[in-house]
Amino acid sequence: MVTVWPRRLALVVAPVHGESFASWVDRMALRNACPPWAMVEALGLDVATSSDVRSLAYGVVAMPETCRAIEAATGVSSEVVRGMHLEVFDGSVLDLAGVRVGDKESVRRAEGREWVQFFGSRVCPTCLVASGGVWLAWWKLGWAAVCPTHRTLLVDLCPRCRVSVRRGPAGQPARLSRSRMPAPLRCGALLSGVVCDQPIPQISTGVVSDKLADQQQLVLAVATRRRSALIAGQVVSASQWFAVLKATALLIRLGVPEVLPLLDTTLDGQGALAAEAGGQRWNRAGSVGRFGMAPRTALVAAGLLAVALEVAAAESESELVARLMPLAAAGRMQWKQRRPDLLTLVALPSVFTAALDAVLGGQARRQ
């Protein structure tokens, strides 16, 4: 096959550290005065075959030849291009194994399983305005709850249209527009064909505790492998660390409402957790199922994060057991005899399964 490199573009916007690929393409499109579809084509992505963002695994994974084509077109190195994709979190906070460009179903499967919004995002309005419209890749993570810099809750719902900012039509990811210019500082959600133009910098959000901001910082440091991951004083892999966080989140959700007074979270956070679990009561006694789904809102994420990081911060095995005990006790009141299998979904480190066995009476793992 003959490789046809895209033409070198004259106007290039430098990517900002941590910026998402979609954000960079939008800013490139604005600089080049063309809609995103044309921009993506000029960068060398195969939009002629399919411009469906799922099929392109847009912003999720990038093929090496695509990165090289973008480098040829823009001078931005392949490594930096790859670094704007969610695959930088693969093997730590995300498992993107099996996700392939051109295989829409593989993208859909991972979307349902992983704690991430492939095509949506939360946002810190203050960061967004300070950067002139740069959207950070980590805002897409299910564990994205607060801005560690501004110590505020991230925004997910738009106060004007009441749906998630940047959401496409009816829950589908927005297509790459052939006609509309991107507006990085606006909500951009699509409702009945109308784009919501709420200015994001005008959306107000709540202040969070310094402790929660530090916990978010730690999550990001482990996700990007800048910090080693510890559970009960033992070094574990980043993916095992996040598995512990997820399993703890499951335990918390299963224990609603009994668990709520035990949580070191705001009343708002408790309410959000109760509302989320309430909507899924039908599934409580069955398999873990939807209790393993990504937190719906930043507020729910904040509540789960605060407690899960308390558990992860235990410095010894006995301390870990002591921190899990009240959560397990609350959960037990809800699930009664039909105990859900906590350990089927995630690869937990043995120090954590041992602690779970201790608090759940040696039956945490289904034989």
Ligand SMILES: [Zn+2]
């Ligand atoms: Zn911020």
Ligand SMILES: [Zn+2]
């Ligand atoms: Zn809106």
